[in-house]
Amino acid sequence: MIHHIVVGAVMGLLAMSPIAAWAEKDVKRSDTVQATPEQLDFFESKIRPLLIDHCYECHGRDSQESELRVDTLGGMLTGGLAGASLVPGKPTSSLLVTAVRYQDNDLKMPPDEKLSDIQIADLIRWVEMGAPHPDSGTVGPIVQRGEVDVQEGRKHWAFQTPDKATPPVGDASSDAPNPIDAFVLAKLRAQGLRPNPPADKRTLLRRVTFDLIGLPPTPEEIDAFLADGSRDAFASVVDRLLASPHYGERWGRHWLDVARYADSNGLDENVVHGNAWRYRDYVVRSLNDDKPYDEFVVEQLAGDLLDSDDDVELRHERLIATGFLVLGPKVLAEQDEAKMAMDIIDEQIDTVGRSLLGLTLGCARCHTHKFDPISHHDYYGLAGIFQSTQTMDSYKTVAKWHENTIETPQQAADLTAHEEKITAREKLIADNVAAAKSNLDPPVDSEEKPGEVEKRFPAETQAELKTLREELAAWKEATPELPTAMGVTDGEIVDTAVHLRGSHLTLGDVVSRRVPEVLALDDQPAIPDEQSGRLQFAQWLTNGRHPLTARVMVNRMWRGHFGKGLVSTVDNFGLKGSPPSHPELLDWLAVRFVEEGWSIKAMHRMILLSQTYQRSSDFDAENAGLDPGNQWYWRFSLRRLEAEAIRDGLLAVSGQLDPTTGGNLMQYKNREYVFNHTSQDKSKYDSTRRSIYVPVIRNHLYDMFQLFDYTDASVLTGDRNTSTIAPQALFLMNSEMVSDLTFALADRLLEDDADSSQRIRRLYREAYGRPPSDLEISEGVRFLSQFETLLQRNQVASGDRESDPERSAWQAFCQAVVSSSEFVYIR
Structure with missing residues (x-):
């Protein structure tokens, strides 16, 4: 059957790209059986007419959209750019059946009108028979698209074990004691x-x-x-x-770019990642402590599976680290739960591939990688590892990601004690109600509602019950919440079937959990049947012999x-x-x-x-x-500072920087909507903390960050762009934030009992790290004098007695200094 026109167009574009040398290497004979006369009659009377009427025009002898022919058995078995369209005996693995069933929104054939239920049933029955065809038993070897030649693939430089070459020795070797310089000088x-x-x-x-x-x-x-x-x-x-x-x-912050860190989900349901900050603080601590990178990686992929003995703090640290796998954006209102699960796994594979391996593994979800020696089966070998990992607690709308509890023994004990108090108070209320009922005359009628019964209690009893219930409500409201952190744990252990075209609606062979073959230089890591394989995968990545990790x-x-x-x-x-x-x-x-x-x-x-x-x-x-x-x-x-360094630099020179480390600045509760149905936005960016602590709201990034090429928090970004556009200069010249900070900077300078020349020297040293030239001092003094005089004249003309011309002049001068290229560039 023909493929959806959109899919055909996309696949056609891919077909124009050069195909890697290892594609289409292996061949396999078709699995069709010798057809009986009855089966051939079924094909000729039911199936061939259907194909002629609905398929041959686009996928016949004269035209093959997406390189697919269905007028021959060999054409269906070989398939087109999306893979084999027919797997004899396996309707659920045959794209032909998926297409006519209209199961996949991107693959509905015929595109104009769905086949009748009888026609679809006949087609399924034919595939179940083994696809009997006049050519059955005579079809030669069938080329399977996308097979990978592992040995050929390993010739690529990045898939070979690094070799520690001896640094070059040359005429200037004595001037290059650092091996880096020896290589660069050569x-x-x-x-x-x-x-x-x-x-x-x-x-x-x-x-x-x-x-x-x-x-x-x-x-x-x-x-x-x-x-x-x-x-x-x-x-x-x-x-x-x-x-x-x-x-x-x-x-x-460099690592958070790679980890696609954000404090909200974005996409369809922009709800708050209320505990994402714990992962951010874990990253900061790990780098400050110089945690070995191999440990850093293993903790983020499999910290929940590491043995922490009785060290509660270490255990919690490792649980928090696994937030790395959960932080990505998710379509939380996706109605197709199986699709959502695979989309989340795909995002995890893509992130792990590009962040740790420098490989676009996600490209192999729908087909063998078009350029790299990563097969379709390699992808689903990895997918099994992540499908065996519990990332989500619920896929029901609105879906919920998993969070690990990280309470201390004392916090757990405090919660238990608090709940015991609530239980005791509930029992006291129930006992008082029961005692009051027993004293009523006439006795309580079974038809009598509780509220009506209590109105018959003595006023003193009613007042006491009201007080007790108010106290109970207050205690319930004050129930402590145990701290949690976004993270994963092992789930149901499964191997994953190949998803033809990346769709869970058309499944192929089941692939054992494993790593890409081209990278398994020392053979596959052994994955126990009862474990997801995340720990073994992480240890394989960091074994010191891996060609890519370091x-x-x-x-x-x-x-x-x-x-x-x-x-x-x-x-x-x-x-x-x-x-x-x-x-x-x-x-x-x-x-x-x-x-x-x-x-x-x-x-x-x-x-x-x-x-x-x-x-x-x-x-x-x-x-x-x-x-x-x-x-x-x-x-x-020469390099321009990133958005965070510009903001933090302004805070530092103005004396306004709050050096407090860690913690949460979000104005929302966990899983609360960032924008509610009244379009209320509680996001605030007026903090004087370091920029790394400013909330990262997907779909609503802080304006200044966006302006200065902040990362797109929805995807991994290891190499930020650096643009030079007019709005950046306009922001530094006109924004309220820069105005407020330069007024603070001016106030710092005016606090000194010094003349203008001395203040200018201090300003230049703080902003540029150098003293001003004599010309810069003289020009600065002249500007301040003239600007202050002008403001004084305007003040007299307007009758304004509130403003301070000297302060305003210094603010304008400070703003000019920090808006210059010398402040926002390092050289």
């Missing part, structure tokens, strides 16, 4: 490029401070660094910043420091991703990462102490002519 020499000299100390300090903690250096920190003339001065700065609690807040993470760190990865497509290491600019360096870093115990801070330190990182960003025309994109790192690339 590439520079090969390209005929000269590296820039080191950046000056002020520039370097501002660069690394924003880089590691997302805040500007203070004047005191600047003075201390300038005064330290030792060889280890910069190393001491790096160590100080890595030890700062603000480090986890800054680099935690590479992907060190590349993310490199991107965080330099603005681009050694592999520029940080979320895609597959065949359509970019090859590494420095493959030997990437592998050397990946192996070193594992050798040093997966320490993220140690990797930071190595990168930051390299000459490559410490180079100036100055322009060099000759180098730029050879390498305009700075692919070979002859200089440090």
Whole structure:
């Protein structure tokens, strides 16, 4: 039968893409049986006329939409771009049957009018017979689309175990004690490029401070660094910043981009992730504590399955970590529960694939991956792991995600004691009512309603019952809620059938839980029958021999420091991703990462102490002519601060930053609608806390964050865009937030018993990390004087005696300083 026109168009576009070398390798003989005369008569009288009338026009000898023919048995068995349309003996696995049943909204054939019930029944009966056909028993080998040649696939660089090459030795090796520099200098020499000299100390300090903690250096920190003339001065700065609690807040945000963190669901039912903040705080703590990356990964995938002995705090930490698998957006009002379950699994596979493996595994849901050696069966091997995981407690509208309880023994005891008090009070009320009833004359009639009975009680008894019930209601209202955290646990253990075209309505072979074959270099991890396989999957990812896990993470760190990865497509290491600019360096870093115990801070330190990182960003025309994109790192690339660093920097220089760490700023209860039916919006963004603590509301992101290229919280984003558009400048010039913060900054400056020149020097040191030039001082003094005079004249003309011209002049000057490119860029 023909495929839906939309599906056909999409698949047609895919067909124009180059097909990977490992596609269509294996062949398999059809499973049709030799037809009996009676069966052939059934086909000729019932099935062939149906196909001629409804299918041949688009899928016959002259036309094959989506590369599908149904006028031959071989054509149906081979199928089109969506896969085999016929599986003899298996109607539920045959796309032909799915299409005519109109089960799938995207696959309804014939598209104009559904077949009659009798015709559909005949077609199903024919498939159940084994699809008898005049060609039965004579069809040759049938090509199965999308088979994967694993050995061919493993030739791709990213699927091979990293090799720790010896750093190059050249003329300048003595000047490159850091192996990073040895690799980079070798590439520079090969390209005929000269590296820039080191950046000056002020520039370097501002660069690394924003880089590691997302805040500007203070004047005191600047003075201390300038005064330290030792060889280890910069190393001491790096160590100080890595030890700062603000480090986890800054680099935690990088990971939250990858974890698609948000405080609400978005999509159809935008309800609040009221406990998502616990996962965010877990990430910040983990990075501050330099938790080994392998542990960090295992906890997020399978923390609930780890043995924490009697350590309650550790147990809770690991349960919170599994929020990683739950944070994605979900269509919570989906009526098809089986579809919702598979959509959630697909989102988990896609997230895990791109975040940890740098692979677009989700592309294999409907068919074998078009480019990477990931088969349809590989996908459903992974799907079984996540289908055996309980992510949702209910799929009924509105569906509910799972949350693990994380109460302490004391909290559990307090709840029990409170519930015992409620039970005792309920018993006291019941006893009092019973006693009062027993004293009534005439006795209580069985037809008499309780409310009417109590009206006959003495006034004193009624008053006492009223008091007791009010106290009971107050106690119930005050019942403590045990803390919970978004997370998962093992559910019913199952293997998953291949979903033809990704649809749960047409099922193929059942695939045992496993990992993609092309990556199973040391064979498949053993998954016990009674476990989901999440723990084994996580341990396989972090065994130190995996070809992708360490590479992907060190590349993310490199991107965080330099603005681009050694592999520029940080979320895609597959065949359509970019090859590494420095493959030997990437592998050397990946192996070193594992050798040093997966320490993220140690990797930071190595990168930051390299000459490559410490180079100036100055322009060099000759180098730029050879390498305009700075692919070979002859200089440090100028970078604009992210939205959070701009906001936090403004808060810091204005003196308004609240350094409190952790906690919840949401104005909503868990699972409450962010926007109710009266369009009431309780979201607030006026906090002075770090930006990482500002609620992330899907479908309603904070305006400033959106303006400065904040991540789309609905999808994993490892490589934010950096745009330059007029509204960004207009925001800095006109927003109420910037106005309020620059008034606060002006007030700080005016508190000093100093002249304008001294105040300008302080402003420049705090905002730019450098002293102003003589020209900047003179121009600033002139601006302040003229602006204040103008305001005074306007004040006299308007009769306004409330405003302070001096304060307003300083606010305008401060706003001009922090709105400049020098404030929002690091160099």
